Amino acid sequence: MLVSGQRTESVDVPVVFERPLSLFAYIIGHGQILFRGEPNPDAGLSTTVEVLFKNVGALSLRDHYSRLTVRLxxxxxxxxxxxxxxxxxxxxxxxxxxxxxxxxxxVVAGAMYWGERSGPVGYSSFLIPEYDLPRFRHDRPGPSRSGPVHDPFPRR
Known part of the structure; x- marks a missing residue:
């Protein structure tokens, strides 16, 4: 399905995306996988593309594709x-x-949707705006990386 603004229409697969797409969100509780292609003016890409799989039951995928075709x-x-x-x-x-x-x-899923919008979108998704996706703040330090914990196994 193609989602454009408030319009949704059925599209046939295969669908070819001639641009990089990265894994953007995995919403486990609702079985959703979201890929996103960000704008890159240097590469002539002025739009943001999102590809959403809903009702996901199984998957095997990469976190990044330089070019992607989705087919049944x-x-x-x-x-x-x-x-x-x-x-x-x-x-x-x-x-x-x-x-x-x-x-x-x-991806074994109930449906696939994709949409394209002009310009950068920010961290929220235009295909699933109802979800408050986690925001990572680069100005805050990440969790400390402690060394491994070695605890001896109790012997009897």
Missing amino acids: ASPGEADRIRDADPRPWRDRRAFVLETDSGADGH
């Missing part, structure tokens, strides 16, 4: 994915994430 799995690919995770899919289907070198991941 072939029957053979779907069988291999089911063999790896035999839980019932119910109303989900397998989407294959494909790079120039071939299939490189999959």
Whole structure:
């Protein structure tokens, strides 16, 4: 599905994204995966692209794709994915994430949406604005990195 402003329309897969996309959010409790492509004026990219998978049941993916094609799995690919995770899919289907070198991941999900907006968007998502995504403050120090804790195993 393509979401543009308040309009939603069905689109066919495969969908090809000729730009870098990075894993932006993984909302575990609601089974959602969000990829985002940020604007990059040096590369001629003035828009923000988001790709959202909803009702995710299984996944195998990278955190970054320099170019991405999303398509439905072939029957053979779907069988291999089911063999790896035999839980019932119910109303989900397998989407294959494909790079120039071939299939490189999959998402078993109920739906896929994508949208494009001009300019930078900030940290919130325009496809899932109802979620308050975590904001990382670069001016605050991160958690300290303590060394490993060695506790002897109790002997009897």
